Amino acid sequence: AYVWGTNIVEVEVDVQTGVCEVTDVLAVHDVGKAINPQTVEGQIEGGILQGLGYGRFEEVIFSENGAVLTNSYGTYMIPSMMDSPCIHTFIVEDPWDEGPYGAKGIGELPLVGVAPAITCAIYNAIGVRLNEIPATPERVWKAIQEQIWAAV
Amino acid sequence: MILEIFINEILYREEVSPEKRLLDFLRDDLGYMGSKKGCEQGECGACSVIVNQRLVNSCIVLMAQLPERSRVLTIESDEPIIMSLKEAFVEQGAIQCGACTPGMILASAALLLKNSNPSEEEIRVGLSGVLCRCGGYPKILGAVEVVRDNFRGVS
Numbered sequence: 001a002y003v004w005g006t007n008i009v010e011v012e013v014d015v016q017t018g019v020c021e022v023t024d025v026l027a028v029h030d031v032g033k034a035i036n037p038q039t040v041e042g043q044i045e046g047g048i049l050q051g052l053g054y055g056r057f058e059e060v061i062f063s064e065n066g067a068v069l070t071n072s073y074g075t076y077m078i079p080s081m082m083d084s085p086c087i088h089t090f091i092v093e094d095p096w097d098e099g100p101y102g103a104k105g106i107g108e109l110p111l112v113g114v115a116p117a118i119t120c121a122i123y124n125a126i127g128v129r130l131n132e133i134p135a136t137p138e139r140v141w142k143a144i145q146e147q148i149w150a151a152v
Numbered sequence: 153m154i155l156e157i158f159i160n161e162i163l164y165r166e167e168v169s170p171e172k173r174l175l176d177f178l179r180d181d182l183g184y185m186g187s188k189k190g191c192e193q194g195e196c197g198a199c200s201v202i203v204n205q206r207l208v209n210s211c212i213v214l215m216a217q218l219p220e221r222s223r224v225l226t227i228e229s230d231e232p233i234i235m236s237l238k239e240a241f242v243e244q245g246a247i248q249c250g251a252c253t254p255g256m257i258l259a260s261a262a263l264l265l266k267n268s269n270p271s272e273e274e275i276r277v278g279l280s281g282v283l284c285r286c287g288g289y290p291k292i293l294g295a296v297e298v299v300r301d302n303f304r305g306v307s
Contacts, residue, residue, distance in 0.1 A: 038245035039245060039248070041245065041291075042245050042246075042247075042248045042286075042287040042288070042291055043248065043286075043287070045287060045288035045289075045290050045291065046248055046284070046285070046286045046287040046288040047288075048288060049284075049285075049288035049289065050285065072191070072193060072195065073191055073193065073195035073196055073283065074193075074195055078283060078285060079289075080280050080281075080283060080289075081275075081276045081279045081280045081282075081284075081289045081292070081293070082276055082277070082280050084276070084288060084289035084290060084293070087288070087290050
């Protein structure tokens with residue numbers, strides 16, 4: 001399914017350490033018909049957290065031989081309760097004739113726009129464009145340094 | 153070894169291997185299926201139970217580690233705080249797929265039993281050991297706040 005959705009993300013970037021905290025997320029999704037609005041909202045919130053992890057810390061790292069090094073919760077970092085930002089969700093209902101009660105769907109769709117929104121917000125905050133995720137502190141810090149030295 | 157143990161206030165006297173994990177004892181020996189096998193490494197919190205008033209990951213607790221006549225609370229408990237949390241989680245829509253729910257409720261109960269008036273930050277810290285991938289954390293946080301606010305009135 002396509003994502004008929006928009007995400008706005010607010011970040012705080014510490015330029016000394018490269019740490020980017022996501023403080024606020026607004027997500028608007030056209031689901032056609034929210035048959036159970038509370039569950040749809042929960043699904044959107046979950047997708048936002050997943051996108052946040054994708055954008056900020058989740059990374060699959062392989063060894064030279066192709067072994068997965070990040071193969072546990074201790075190494076493949078997913079968001080915890082500590083990382084959950086302030087989330088606002090808006091559900092738009094523009095019914096689809098062929099969907100049940102007009103529903104289009106939601107599911108994994110809320111994940112899609114969040115990581116790009118995070119990198120856009122980082123650019124908006126500090127003028128540094130990342131073309132790689134996750135936007136780990138190391139990557140952000142390196143990008144800041146490269147920009148500083150390019151200007152010299 | 154023979155072990156006497158209270159599960160949700162019911163006394164059991166069982167023959168059990170000392171190296172058996174508490175999670176397997178609860179699920180396989182006694183049929184308490186509510187505590188989940190998430191990662192089996194003590195990282196995800198889906199197996200969380202309260203043992204002698206302490207929140208533990210039951211997947212990394214061996215039966216041999218438990219003091220005699222230990223008291224264990226699981227999600228199946230009808231302890232008032234756990235019942236209130238179950239109700240709040242349902243009403244607030246804090247259950248998406250439900251895999252983390254038993255762990256989240258036990259972690260919330262452990263927090264509220266120690267601190268009946270936690271701040272939002274304290275709730276986040278208290279629940280930080282249980283991972284949720286499906287519904288995110290906002291509604292879970294909301295449900296715990298509802299129970300906190302109701303209990304505040306009572307005590």
